[in-house]
Amino acid sequence: AQKVTQAQTEISVVEKEDVTLDCVYETRDTTYYLFWYKQPPSGELVFLIRRNSFDEQNEISGRYSWNFQKSTSSFNFTITASQVVDSAVYFCALVPSGTYKYIFGTGTRLKVLA
Amino acid sequence: SQTIHQWPATLVQPVGSPLSLECTVEGTSNPNLYWYRQAAGRGLQLLFYSVGIGQISSEVPQNLSASRPQDRQFILSSKKLLLSDSGFYLCAWSVGQGIGYTFGSGTRLTVV
Numbered sequence: 001a002q003k004v005t006q007a008q009t010e011i012s013v014v015e016k017e018d019v020t021l022d023c024v025y026e027t028r029d030t031t032y033y034l035f036w037y038k039q040p041p042s043g044e045l046v047f048l049i050r051r052n053s054f055d056e057q058n059e060i061s062g063r064y065s066w067n068f069q070k071s072t073s074s075f076n077f078t079i080t081a082s083q084v085v086d087s088a089v090y091f092c093a094l095v096p097s098g099t100y101k102y103i104f105g106t107g108t109r110l111k112v113l114a
Numbered sequence: 115s116q117t118i119h120q121w122p123a124t125l126v127q128p129v130g131s132p133l134s135l136e137c138t139v140e141g142t143s144n145p146n147l148y149w150y151r152q153a154a155g156r157g158l159q160l161l162f163y164s165v166g167i168g169q170i171s172s173e174v175p176q177n178l179s180a181s182r183p184q185d186r187q188f189i190l191s192s193k194k195l196l197l198s199d200s201g202f203y204l205c206a207w208s209v210g211q212g213i214g215y216t217f218g219s220g221t222r223l224t225v226v
Contacts, residue, residue, distance in 0.1 A: 035214055043202060045217040091158065100146050100165065100208070101173070102215065106157035 002027045004094050006105035013082050014113050021077040021108045023092030029053075031097035034068065034075045039089040039107070048090075051075065053097075082112045116141035120205045120218030127225055133178075133192040135221050137205030140186065145207040147188040148215065149180055152202040164188060200225045 003026040013019045025034065036048040049059065051068050059066045063080045079086055092105045120137045127133060139145050149161040160173045162180035170180050177196050181189045188205060202222050206215040 037215075037217075043204075043220040043222070045204065045206075045215070047214045047216070050214050100148075100163055101160055102158075104158040 002029075002094060002096060002103050004092050004103050004105035006090075006092055006108050008108045009106070010109040010111065012111040012113060015084060016081050018078060018080050019082050019110065019112075021079075021090050021092075021110065023075045023077065023105060025073050025075065025092070025094045025103075027073075027094060027096055029096045033095040033097070035093040035095070035102070036066065036075075036077050037091045037093065039091065041088070045091070048077075079110075082110075084112050084114050086110060087112045116207075116216065118205065118207055118216055118218045120221060122221060123219065124222045125224070127195050127223065129197055129225055130194050133190070133195050133199070133223070135190040135203055135205075135223075137188045137190075137218055138186055139207045142186070142207070142209060144185060145209055147182060148206040148208075149188065149190050150204045150206065152204065154201070158204070162190070195225045197225050199223065 005024045008022055011019060032053045034051045037045045038048055039045050049066055056068050056070060065078045067076045087110060089107045089109045091107045094103045117140045146165050148163045150158045151161055152158050162170055162172055164170050164182045167182055167185055177199060178192050200223055202220050204220045205218040208215050
């Protein structure tokens with residue numbers, strides 16, 4: 001079965017705190033892609049990152065960083081020094097190679113309090 | 115540059131009324147097109163996807179249908195809305211397998 005689990009339904013942090021959003025996936029495929037999307041209150045989903053299964057390098061983009069570990073089937077997302085504008089629902093998604101269908105997790109709602 | 119347009123932004127419809135949501139993509143050819151639904155407080159459910167004109171794949175049996183009359187146009191329809199059809203509908207496109215989606219701004223549908 002192919003599945004994405006975001007066990008954290010909602011997280012609240014105070015501004016400037018670091019926060020990590022967890023994503024655990026299941027697939028038997030050796031080739032696949034992983035994504036993170038942000039859904040601000042406006043509703044539109046915004047692409048954050050794409051990672052293929054052969055690239056386990058961690059990535060940092062400004063205050064955002066991603067930790068991909070195939071050994072634990074996890075693709076976690078960390079926001080450093082969180083800001084109120086980071087408040088949103090964040091979705092992790094899995095795309096097995098050769099398919100068009102994205103398997104989304106149920107999302108994690110992040111609230112950053114001023 | 116590529117853009118995706120989705121309308122209307124909000125819609126309130128009575129039970130039993132028809133539905134037509136439209137999505138168009140500009141700046142690309144032969145995109146893969148998708149309709150997702152997000153129920154309140156829940157994740158994204160893939161409803162339909164299309165890899166070409168007239169080619170529609172349905173993921174979930176339901177009260178809805180989709181059509182792709184033109185290369186860059188994707189329409190979500192219903193003949194008779196149910197209360198359970200309420201939700202946030204998102205259109206998206208991509209240009210290949212494993213490539214990130216670009217989402218439209220969504221339509222918030224409330225069936226009353």
